[in-house]
Amino acid sequence: MPAAPHPEGTDPCSDHGGEGPTVLDLPNVPMALKREWLEAETRRHFLARGSKALAWAGLATLLGRSAPHLLADTSALPDRRPHFAPKAKRAIYLFMAGAPSQFETWDYKPKLSGMFAQNLPESVRGGQVLTGMTASQAGLPIAPSLFKFSQQGRSGQWVSELFPHTGKVVDELCVIKSLYTEAINHEPAILTMTTGNMFPGRPSLGSWLAYGLGAINEELPTFVVMTSKMPVKQNVQALSNRLWSSGFLSPEYAAVALRSGSEPVLYLKDPRGLSRDMRQAMISGVSELNRQLFERVGDPEINTRISQYEMAFRMQASVPDLSDFSDEPASTWDLYGPKAREPGTFAYNCLMARRLAERGVRFTQIFLRTWDNHTNLPAGIRAMCEDSDRPTYGLITDLKRRGMLDDTLVVWGGEFGRTVYSQGTLTADNYGRDHHPRCFSMWMCGAGTKPGMTYGETDDFSYNIVKDPVHVRDLHATILHQFGFDHNKLTFKSQGLDQKLTGVLPARVIPEVLA
Amino acid sequence: MRSPGLLLLAALACSAEPATFDGRVAQVLRDNCSQCHGERKQKAGLRLDSHAAVLLGSKDGPVVEPGNVGASELARRISLSPLDDDFMPSGEHPPLSPSEISLLKAWIAAGAPATTPFDSPAMEPAAAPPPAAPDYGPRLALARALAGELGVTLVPRSRIQTDGLILRTAGAPSRCDDQALARLAPVSDLIVEAELARTRVTDKGMEAVGAWKNLRRLDVTRTAVTSDGLAFLAPLQLLESLNLTQTRVDGRGLALARKFPALRRIWAFEGP
Numbered sequence: 001m002p003a004a005p006h007p008e009g010t011d012p013c014s015d016h017g018g019e020g021p022t023v024l025d026l027p028n029v030p031m032a033l034k035r036e037w038l039e040a041e042t043r044r045h046f047l048a049r050g051s052k053a054l055a056w057a058g059l060a061t062l063l064g065r066s067a068p069h070l071l072a073d074t075s076a077l078p079d080r081r082p083h084f085a086p087k088a089k090r091a092i093y094l095f096m097a098g099a100p101s102q103f104e105t106w107d108y109k110p111k112l113s114g115m116f117a118q119n120l121p122e123s124v125r126g127g128q129v130l131t132g133m134t135a136s137q138a139g140l141p142i143a144p145s146l147f148k149f150s151q152q153g154r155s156g157q158w159v160s161e162l163f164p165h166t167g168k169v170v171d172e173l174c175v176i177k178s179l180y181t182e183a184i185n186h187e188p189a190i191l192t193m194t195t196g197n198m199f200p201g202r203p204s205l206g207s208w209l210a211y212g213l214g215a216i217n218e219e220l221p222t223f224v225v226m227t228s229k230m231p232v233k234q235n236v237q238a239l240s241n242r243l244w245s246s247g248f249l250s251p252e253y254a255a256v257a258l259r260s261g262s263e264p265v266l267y268l269k270d271p272r273g274l275s276r277d278m279r280q281a282m283i284s285g286v287s288e289l290n291r292q293l294f295e296r297v298g299d300p301e302i303n304t305r306i307s308q309y310e311m312a313f314r315m316q317a318s319v320p321d322l323s324d325f326s327d328e329p330a331s332t333w334d335l336y337g338p339k340a341r342e343p344g345t346f347a348y349n350c351l352m353a354r355r356l357a358e359r360g361v362r363f364t365q366i367f368l369r370t371w372d373n374h375t376n377l378p379a380g381i382r383a384m385c386e387d388s389d390r391p392t393y394g395l396i397t398d399l400k401r402r403g404m405l406d407d408t409l410v411v412w413g414g415e416f417g418r419t420v421y422s423q424g425t426l427t428a429d430n431y432g433r434d435h436h437p438r439c440f441s442m443w444m445c446g447a448g449t450k451p452g453m454t455y456g457e458t459d460d461f462s463y464n465i466v467k468d469p470v471h472v473r474d475l476h477a478t479i480l481h482q483f484g485f486d487h488n489k490l491t492f493k494s495q496g497l498d499q500k501l502t503g504v505l506p507a508r509v510i511p512e513v514l515a
Numbered sequence: 516m517r518s519p520g521l522l523l524l525a526a527l528a529c530s531a532e533p534a535t536f537d538g539r540v541a542q543v544l545r546d547n548c549s550q551c552h553g554e555r556k557q558k559a560g561l562r563l564d565s566h567a568a569v570l571l572g573s574k575d576g577p578v579v580e581p582g583n584v585g586a587s588e589l590a591r592r593i594s595l596s597p598l599d600d601d602f603m604p605s606g607e608h609p610p611l612s613p614s615e616i617s618l619l620k621a622w623i624a625a626g627a628p629a630t631t632p633f634d635s636p637a638m639e640p641a642a643a644p645p646p647a648a649p650d651y652g653p654r655l656a657l658a659r660a661l662a663g664e665l666g667v668t669l670v671p672r673s674r675i676q677t678d679g680l681i682l683r684t685a686g687a688p689s690r691c692d693d694q695a696l697a698r699l700a701p702v703s704d705l706i707v708e709a710e711l712a713r714t715r716v717t718d719k720g721m722e723a724v725g726a727w728k729n730l731r732r733l734d735v736t737r738t739a740v741t742s743d744g745l746a747f748l749a750p751l752q753l754l755e756s757l758n759l760t761q762t763r764v765d766g767r768g769l770a771l772a773r774k775f776p777a778l779r780r781i782w783a784f785e786g787p
Contacts, residue, residue, distance in 0.1 A: 081674045085647075154550040154608070171607075217685045329785055358712065358736075360685035402736065403758035403782035451609065453546055484673055512542075515609055 080214040082484025087448030087514075089216070091209070091409040091479070092353045093365045094392060096384075097190060098237050098372035099440070101418040101433050102462055103145045104381050106441035107177050108158035111460045112144035112420070120421045124463050131184065133374065133423060134434045140421035142461070143431040146378045155452030162385035165393035171452040172396055172405070173443045174513050178456025178465045181416050181437045181472050186237045186372070189415035189437065192472050194243045194365075196501045203247035203492075205476060206363035208501045209483060210253040211246075212490050216360030219318035221256035221311065224356055227367045228346040229260055231387035232380055235372035244365060248494035251304045252311075255365065258352070260344030264323050268316055276316075283313050322355055336394035339387075347391035354398055357408055371414055375424050375432035396445060405446040409482055413442030420461040439465050442475070447482050450515045473507035481509040534635030536566050540622045543615045544569070547604050566629045581627035584620050593619065597779050610779075646677030648729040651705045658702040665698060666690030672707060679707030679729060688713040693720035703727045712736035712758070718744030725750050731777075734758040742768030749775065756780040763787050 103109060120140040134140070145160070152159045152167045157175060159167040166173075183189035188198035195202035203211070206223035215222045225244045230236060244255035258264040270279055287306045294302040325332075325341070332351065333340060340347040346368050353364040368388055373380040392412065399405040417440030418433035425431075439458045445451065457467035477487040480501065487507060491498040534540065544563045550556065552563040560574035569589075572578045580586040592603040593611050604610070611619075618635060625633035651658065651671060658680060662669040666687050672678040682699070684691040691714040699706070706727050711720075712734050721744035724733065730751055735744075736758050745768040748754060755777050759768070765787050772781055 079674065081671045083674055085673045085675065085678045154606070156550065156555060215686075216683055219686060331785070358685075360683070401782065401784040402760045403734065403756070403780070403784070406756065406780065450546065452550070515612060 080212070082213070083486045083489060084484050086482065086484030087407065088409040088446075088479075088482040089407040090357050090360075090362050091364070091411065091447070091483075092357060092395065093205075093363070094350075094388075094395075094410065094412045095190075095193070095365055095367045096371050096388075096412065096414040097239060097367050097369045098186065098235060099189070099414040099416050099418060099435065100371040100384070101373060101377060101381060102177070102439070102441040102458075103143075103418065103420065103433070104147050104162060104377070105160055106175050106443065107417075107439075107458060107462045108149040108160075109145070109420075109460060109462055110149075112142055115142045116144055117141045117426055120461065120463070124459065124461050126464075128438075131434055134419070134421070137423070140419075141426045142420055143377075143422040143426050143433065146429060146431075147381075153452060157452070157454055160385075162382065163389050165390045166396075169393055169396045169400075169445075172400065172445045174445060174449045174451065175441060175443045175454045176456050176470055176475075176513065177439070177441045177454060177458055177462075178467065178469050179413070179417075179440045179442050179472065179475065180465060180469055181440075183416065184435050184437045186415060189435075190237075190239075190243055193413075193415045195247065196473065196476055196503055200242045201245075201247050202499075203249045203253065203501070204244045204255065204365075205479065205501060206244060206255055206365055207246040207249050207253040208480070208490060209363050211249050211492065212485055213362055213483065216362065217318075219314045220322070220356065220359055220361050221315075222361065223253065223255040223363045223365075224361050225255040225257045225365045225367070226349040226352065227257070227260060227369070228349050229342075229344045230370045231346075231368075231383045232370050234376075234380065235370050235374065237369055237372055239367055239369065243367075248499065249492055250300065252307050255363075256315075260349075264343075264352075265315060265319055268312070268319055270316065279316070280313065283309050318359070322359065323352070325351070325355075332398070335398055337390045340391065340394070345391075346388050347394070350391040350395040351398075354395060354402075354404075357399070357404060358402075373418070373432060374434060376430060377432050378430060399446065407447055409447035409449065409479065410445045411442065411479070412444075414440065416440050417462070420463055436463070438463065444479075444513070448515050449482070450513050453513070455510070455513050468510075468512070470510060471507065473502045473505060474510055476501050477507040477509050478513065482514070534618065534622070535632050536622065536627075536629055539618055539635065541566075543611070543618060547608065547611055547615065550608070551605070570627065579623055579627050582624065584623050587623050590616075590620050590623055647672070647707045647731070648677060648679035648705050650676045651680055652676045654702055654705060658705060661699065661702060665695040667695060669699075669702065669706070679731075680705045681708040681710065682706050683710050684714050685710065685712070689715060691716060693717055693723070696720040696723040699723070700726070704729055706730060708732040710734050711738060712760075714738055716740065718747070721745065721747040724748065728752070730754055732756040735762055736760040738762055740764060742771065744768075745771050748772075751775065751777075753777050758782045759786065760784040761786070 118141065120142055148161045149158045150161070151157065153171040155171050157170045157173070159170050181189055181192050183192050183198045191200060192198045194204045210222035223244065227239055241257065244257065246252070246254040259266060270276070287309060290302050290306045336347050336351050339345045340351045342348055346366065349366045353366060356364050371384055396405065396410060399408050399410070416435055416437040419436045422431035423434040439462055455468055456465065456470055458464065459466050480487045480490060487500060487502045491500045493499070548563040551558045552561045554564060561572065561578065562568035569579055570577070578587065578589040584590045592601050593616055595602040597610050621635060622633055655671070658669040667690070668683040668686065669680045670683060672681055680702070691711065693716055696716060700723070703726060707729050709724065709727070709730060709732070713736065716735065717739045718741055721740060724730065725747035728751065731753055733754060733756070737760065740759070741763045742765055745764055749771070754775055757772055757778060757780070760782050761784070764783060769781070769783060772778060
């Protein structure tokens with residue numbers, strides 16, 4: 001069917017100089033849709049923008065891989081070089097969701113043992129508002145840790161009896177006891193830890209790193225998330241993919257979440273009877289159609305889709321090898337424990353994280369839930385530590401003896417701390433703890449962090465920080481620093497702002513925790 | 516563009532107070548020395564957890580000569596090669612950083628004062644670190660083209676053009692073999708790190724790597740490299756870190772590697 005000529009002087013598409021067919025010439029397409037296409041960016045507009053707009057430049061990298069013919073001008077590629085030589089090549093973040101109590105884990109408070117059931121002095125609380133969960137209680141009875149502490153390692157750091165294994169590697173850890181956050185509820189607090197902001201929609205730390213550094217291995221995602229089987233079935237907090245979304249960055253920087261079942265990625269296996277060649281031909285065909293559409297309308301989401309198809313195709317080859325643990329030496333199982341053979345456990349995920357790190361995955365975040373011990377804390381936290389202590393030790397030891405701890409940053413921690421006073425009834429062997437954002441403990445190890453040290457100090461009640469406070473922003477700035485980035489310069493323009501992980505409030509790298 | 520040295524320095528300078536013994540010097544000693552020379556242990560009869568104790572010295576005599584860095588045993592030991600028997604801190608504790616070493620030396624040079632503040636080196640502009648490799652700028656396109664052809668990647672360590680390139684193979688380790696290493700010769704002086712884990716490289720490939728004069732870090736985890744291959748690496752004057760995990764390098768190879776002049780870290784997990 002011949003194209004109907006458009007009326008003289010009405011062609012707004014300057015790219016064609018009024019010659020040749022345009023979108024307006026397409027038959028059987030509603031005029032409103034044609035107009036919409038014309039208002040979209042054309043490829044020529046997009047190229048003309050050059051290398052200044054990072055949004056487009058990020059896209060160019062994708063094209064550089066999947067469709068080199070679209071962009072011959074490599075000056076449009078984003079600068080994937082760190083600002084300075086990095087110490088960390090990859091990170092494994094052990095996210096203890098639900099907020100482990102600092103009293104039973106890393107913030108030893110010996111003076112509390114003589115203050116059992118005494119009311120928290122008003123002077124310590126300083127009139128701070130209580131949460132709805134504890135405001136109606138008759139009192140705020142002090143609950144000392146039921147678990148004993150001892151000094152371990154050459155560094156002599158105080159280690160809880162809940163960590164018999166992690167205690168063996170305490171000389172590798174840089175424990176920070178003075179983290180604080182503004183968020184007091186789980187969702188905003190976890191978002192703050194993962195994305196630097198308590199409102200949804202910001203890129204996750206792993207997405208920033210993927211955006212800034214690019215992939216080491218194109219066969220696997222740059223950013224991987226794993227959620228672990230829950231050791232107990234109480235105080236379950238929801239986890240959602242906004243914790244590992246790429247926000248306003250291109251969706252290619254979002255994490256790929258590996259499932260906790262025996263198949264880490266659903267539908268990755270080809271159906272029976274479909275050969276690899278046939279699958280490849282199909283993906284190529286779909287990609288070509290998508291590329292043609294991109295040439296016409298220039299929507300970067302199209303390229304994201306192309307890259308996702310191609311990534312999934314490559315993962316079909318790489319994931320089976322990744323999840324086949326038969327090549328692990330016997331020593332692996334001694335280290336991580338027998339549960340590492342059971343897909344989805346925290347132990348399995350720790351071992352998987354090491355295998356991902358070996359294959360060049362930049363950022364692996366493992367979530368372990370149900371640390372939210374409002375009630376029955378002693379039994380709850382004991383179960384959590386029994387599940388996670390040995391694999392945590394195993395991961396650190398394994399990375400160390402394979403020479404990977406030098407450039408792999410390991411981070412352990414939750415989203416806030418817990419209260420010194422008991423939530424609910426305090427007895428000699430049972431208590432609970434409410435949320436407490438004013439101080440909490442975390443640790444980092446590897447990749448140039450200072451081993452065997454403690455940074456920051458809280459008061460005798462671990463209620464207020466008395467020395468060296470570290471905001472979540474400071475932690476993020478420090479992590480980016482280890483990856484070679486100035487947190488003020490790793491930016492992306494969105495909604496008129498040069499957005500960054502650390503936001504607009506001041507953040508500082510903590511040099512004292514770096515070797 | 517500002518150099519990373521300056522950035523780091525800015526970060527340090529922000530937190531730096533006027534240096535005193537009780538401030539930053541004590542902090543450095545506490546972080547690095549007091550595990551063995553403190554309250555819990557007093558190796559060689561030495562404690563380094565107070566000004567008086569530092570000046571008191573060890574059972575063998577003083578460790579600090581106020582005003583004389585060259586005669587101060589403490590300054591000498593922390594400045595040695597980490598492989599030297601006298602090197603401190605001993606064991607697995609990492610060496611002091613250059614800024615920590617210069618702080619302690621500045622304190623000694625200033626007469627090892629107990630309370631008087633002294634000029635701290637971190638507050639002054641430090642000399643730029645020596646370049647790791649020649650400027651990669653002129654040869655980056657060549658390096659990328661060559662890498663693309665060989666199925667490996669060569670990526671800048673940072674925007675500082677003299678920080679060198681990293682050779683990566685994790686995307687397709689099976690494509691990297693001895694011949695690929697040999698063909699990297701035109702850009703080999705730019706390579707400061709080589710990640711060759713799980714590749715098909717053998718001892719023959721190490722012969723090529725032995726000519727990569729600016730190489731600092733080499734990882735040959737899970738390759739067929741043996742002790743014979745390690746012998747080819749002897750000319751590498753700057754090689755600091757060598758990962759031999761799951762290779763066939765045996766005691767003979769490890770003994771060879773110990774003689775490499777700059778080697779500080781070596782791993783041989785799951786060896787023969």
